[in-house]
Amino acid sequence: MAPWNAATPGDAIADIDTPALILDLDAFERNLERMAQAVKGRNVRLRPHAKSHKCPEIALRQIALGAVGICCQKVSEAAVFVDAGVRDILITNEIVGAAKIRHLMELAAKAAIGVLVDHPSQVHELARAALQADTPLDVYIEVDVGAHRCGVRPGEDAVHLADLISASPPLRFAGLHCYHGSAQHLRQPQDRAAAIAGAAALSLMTKQDIEARGIAVDIVTGAGTGSFIHERDSGVYNELQPGSYVFMDRDYGDNQRGEGDVAFEHALFVLTTVMSGPAAERAVVDAGLKASSVDSGMPTVWQRPDLHYLKASDKHGVLKTDAGAALALGEKLMLVPGHCDPTVNLYDTLICVRDGKVEALWPVAARGAVL
Amino acid sequence: MAPWNAATPGDAIADIDTPALILDLDAFERNLERMAQAVKGRNVRLRPHAKSHKCPEIALRQIALGAVGICCQKVSEAAVFVDAGVRDILITNEIVGAAKIRHLMELAAKAAIGVLVDHPSQVHELARAALQADTPLDVYIEVDVGAHRCGVRPGEDAVHLADLISASPPLRFAGLHCYHGSAQHLRQPQDRAAAIAGAAALSLMTKQDIEARGIAVDIVTGAGTGSFIHERDSGVYNELQPGSYVFMDRDYGDNQRGEGDVAFEHALFVLTTVMSGPAAERAVVDAGLKASSVDSGMPTVWQRPDLHYLKASDKHGVLKTDAGAALALGEKLMLVPGHCDPTVNLYDTLICVRDGKVEALWPVAARGAVL
The missing domain is CATH 3.20.20.10 (Alanine racemase)
Incomplete structure (x- = not known):
């Protein structure tokens, strides 16, 4: 296991060490409520x-x-x-x-x-x-x-x-x-x-x-x-x-929604830091395939359509940056994992956030329970 | 973490619960020795x-x-x-x-x-x-x-x-x-x-x-x-x-060896069990992408050229079986992972085997250490 956690309750989101598995509690709670409503009666x-x-x-x-x-x-x-x-x-x-x-x-x-x-x-x-x-x-x-x-x-x-x-x-x-x-x-x-x-x-x-x-x-x-x-x-x-x-995850987000489909939100993210570059058209982040599973394709960069996660190695992700994309060394980005299940299975702890702060750490207690 | 281990020292290999990450100690030690020789002098x-x-x-x-x-x-x-x-x-x-x-x-x-x-x-x-x-x-x-x-x-x-x-x-x-x-x-x-x-x-x-x-x-x-x-x-x-x-892993095994290249052996395996089928041309094993990372392609089935690991879901692997392939429900197979690094990162314990028995359990102590 990692010898320390990426954050402690009360920390500002900006101070979370990376890569870290983030749960947006407001979005998560809305998703739970949406499903409860969808089956009610x-x-x-x-x-x-x-x-x-x-x-x-x-x-x-x-x-x-x-x-x-x-x-x-x-x-x-x-x-x-x-x-x-x-x-x-x-x-x-x-x-x-x-x-x-x-x-x-x-x-x-x-x-x-x-x-x-x-x-x-x-x-x-x-x-x-x-x-x-x-x-x-x-x-x-x-x-x-x-x-x-x-x-x-x-x-x-x-x-x-x-x-x-x-x-x-x-x-x-x-x-x-x-x-x-x-x-x-x-x-x-x-x-x-x-x-x-x-x-x-x-x-x-x-x-x-x-x-x-x-x-x-x-x-x-x-x-x-x-x-x-x-x-x-x-x-x-x-x-x-x-x-x-x-x-939710990128793969489910790629489904076209039809009549009656419920609009669940992305609530799970991998927080990552730009740790090399950015150079012309390229930047490298500290979340690779040991931080965000790529079995269902690459993650996307949340609310940054000017950044494109191109490829993952073990501990690095390479971004293609559009011309004019503003990006600084040390800047933190939120990734939407390609596939939530195996991504969660990489971490021992969910960092739960709300209102800009870490509210709780929830153990991924069954991580690695493959038997 | 998994609430119990797949085996304890002294167990026969046949009694290891699956999926489990297996280290063949003889092959591993030969690989260490080969590398030491390759750099000596x-x-x-x-x-x-x-x-x-x-x-x-x-x-x-x-x-x-x-x-x-x-x-x-x-x-x-x-x-x-x-x-x-x-x-x-x-x-x-x-x-x-x-x-x-x-x-x-x-x-x-x-x-x-x-x-x-x-x-x-x-x-x-x-x-x-x-x-x-x-x-x-x-x-x-x-x-x-x-x-x-x-x-x-x-x-x-x-x-x-x-x-x-x-x-x-x-x-x-x-x-x-x-x-x-x-x-x-x-x-x-x-x-x-x-x-x-x-x-x-x-x-x-x-x-x-x-x-x-x-x-x-x-x-x-x-x-x-x-x-x-x-x-x-x-x-x-x-x-x-x-x-x-x-x-070693399947991806390295796919490299063509040239003059001077060192013949390292596969020493890492995922032990898996046939848990559904086998039907005509198909069997399902209990090792999917949470047991053997697929970022560098599918695993192969060790010493079974008549079996082909076609696709992985979270907890299942689908094998295509050649006509006449003998395979029984409950049979155990050894997979050669597509990529060793992220596969090891899924497990908390290496089950080390020699002479048909479990010799030791080695903690994958830095598993999940992504910070």
């Missing part, structure tokens, strides 16, 4: 994905505003949130391997835990562990509704798994996980709507096939920040899992 | 770059095998190594900002510290702080010898800075930093040789220009894993800074 519940923020302070605020619990992606990530007092977690992943299942059952003894399956052998392993621990476990079938990553095919394969789970107490068949990841960043709103219409149709067909066996399908869960209004309005999904909306 | 000293490993256990072994000290890229990174007992560190970066300079001077009171400059205002700020602290500081001029990132132009601008540093005790003008980063991954050996021939010529010219002013240029430092034999043999450079050679 819609017969759908919110279970935000905590893989985006990995921060218990944020999860507890989401739950205080009405979320039923959170999603995590890893067992060790969920353990951090259980320790922080979260009592209802869906791990949106298949759990394979003896060590993982042992840790999973320890969590399930302390909190309501759900997991996904997409293969009979996973059901067998989970059932054996749950029986041995005498601990109930919610099991969801992951259905491939378009992302073509994990998940069984819609229809018959899912019915087979539902039969198997229902016959394997103390496992409890909880529903279907129908997340369409690749729909989230389709740039045009009509493309996102069409992708989710397809996903909802496959989800509904699968749900009906399982119900035809006399097995109840309580929950159909999915959705992300890019598409959630469509799952919300589908009449099929009754739980939503968006994560990035609390922060 | 060559009138050039080795100062390996610790930004690649961020691990004091490794730095101390490099020094024990003859390195004069290490390079770091950040002040906070250097602080971790000073705390671990390293007493000679070159921070290969311009240090801009009051907080950074304050921490820098605290380090310089405890160890021999060098830093780079490429602008007169940096010299003024460092001189003021060094005077106030009454602490000497080695200052190197960064010269742009081809990377076009930081650094002054060769020749006159460097002479001007050398004059200024020499006139600013307790700063000590220590030499030239002439690192050609973009030469490291030129695929063809003759292209790397030509790039470094150009860098060496510019370095020599700048050195001679400064010496013509009666100012000694003790050190010309630079080089990386891809090019270091050329700096070594240049007659201009007398210090080398390679970092990745201890681990």
Whole structure:
């Protein structure tokens, strides 16, 4: 870990050391409120994905505003949130391997835990562990509704798994996980709507096939920040899992907004300093790819359309500066990360700011929890 | 941080939880030895770059095998190594900002510290702080010898800075930093040789220009894993800074080896588990972009040419499997990361293995030290 923090509460924003991960608390709180409003009275519940923020302070605020619990992606990530007092977690992943299942059952003894399956052998392993621990476990079938990553095919394969789970107490068949990841960043709103219409149709067909066996399908869960209004309005999904909306990032900002889409704000930034140059057309900042993840492309420079973040090396970012761009050595700039999740995962601390000052430091407590 | 480790010493490799960052100790030790041999009797000293490993256990072994000290890229990174007992560190970066300079001077009171400059205002700020602290500081001029990132132009601008540093005790003008980063991954050996021939010529010219002013240029430092034999043999450079050679990665592995190039081995891996599928042509592993950095492209699957890591999302990797590839759910695979530095920076612990067992856990103590 870094041997010191970039700031302490009470510091002026101008005095924060760089690079630092900054949360604009006003924008963040507005984003939380916008999501709470977007699901209110819609017969759908919110279970935000905590893989985006990995921060218990944020999860507890989401739950205080009405979320039923959170999603995590890893067992060790969920353990951090259980320790922080979260009592209802869906791990949106298949759990394979003896060590993982042992840790999973320890969590399930302390909190309501759900997991996904997409293969009979996973059901067998989970059932054996749950029986041995005498601990109930919610099991969801992951259905491939378009992302073509994990998940069984819609229809018959899912019915087979539902039969198997229902016959394997103390496992409890909880529903279907129908997340369409690749729909989230389709740039045009009509493309996102069409992708989710397809996903909802496959989800509904699968749900009906399982119900035809006399097995109840309580929950159909999915959705992300890019598409959630469509799952919300589908009449099929009754739980939503968006994560990035609390922060937003350049990649989500590049989506064209359509009718009904919610105008979330950028609330997450990487504060950086010009540490070399500026020369004609070029300046170098102290935030490279260990400060702002580049897997979804380069960051942008907040409110500086005359500056263009061209390329990142480990610890440097090279900016192209437009003719006439005023920029001084030592000047601080705010970057909008290309992708919020892996950027947050680089830092141990979120520097929370409001009214020009550092208000709080929030630990990114589940950073690096990949197991 | 992850609430538990992927393994404990004595565990069989097969029992390591995944994803986990694995160091093959035999291959690693051979790499250290190869580098020690490559510089022996060559009138050039080795100062390996610790930004690649961020691990004091490794730095101390490099020094024990003859390195004069290490390079770091950040002040906070250097602080971790000073705390671990390293007493000679070159921070290969311009240090801009009051907080950074304050921490820098605290380090310089405890160890021999060098830093780079490429602008007169940096010299003024460092001189003021060094005077106030009454602490000497080695200052190197960064010269742009081809990377076009930081650094002054060769020749006159460097002479001007050398004059200024020499006139600013307790700063000590220590030499030239002439690192050609973009030469490291030129695929063809003759292209790397030509790039470094150009860098060496510019370095020599700048050195001679400064010496013509009666100012000694003790050190010309630079080089990386891809090019270091050329700096070594240049007659201009007398210090080398390679970092990745201890681990290697897919990107370095893609360089074509030429005459004289040293055959370093892959020693760093990400152990991963098949957690969904395998279906026809596809399997999903539990190591995505939070387990293996993709900034320099996808990882490869070690000793499995029939498996192709196609794409990474946050926590999943999608493999394309050749027809007939034998692969089972729960099977563990070793990935060779695309880029070692940012991959190591995702983990808090290196799982060190030998003879089929976990031999040690080494903290990645400077992980996340970006300040």
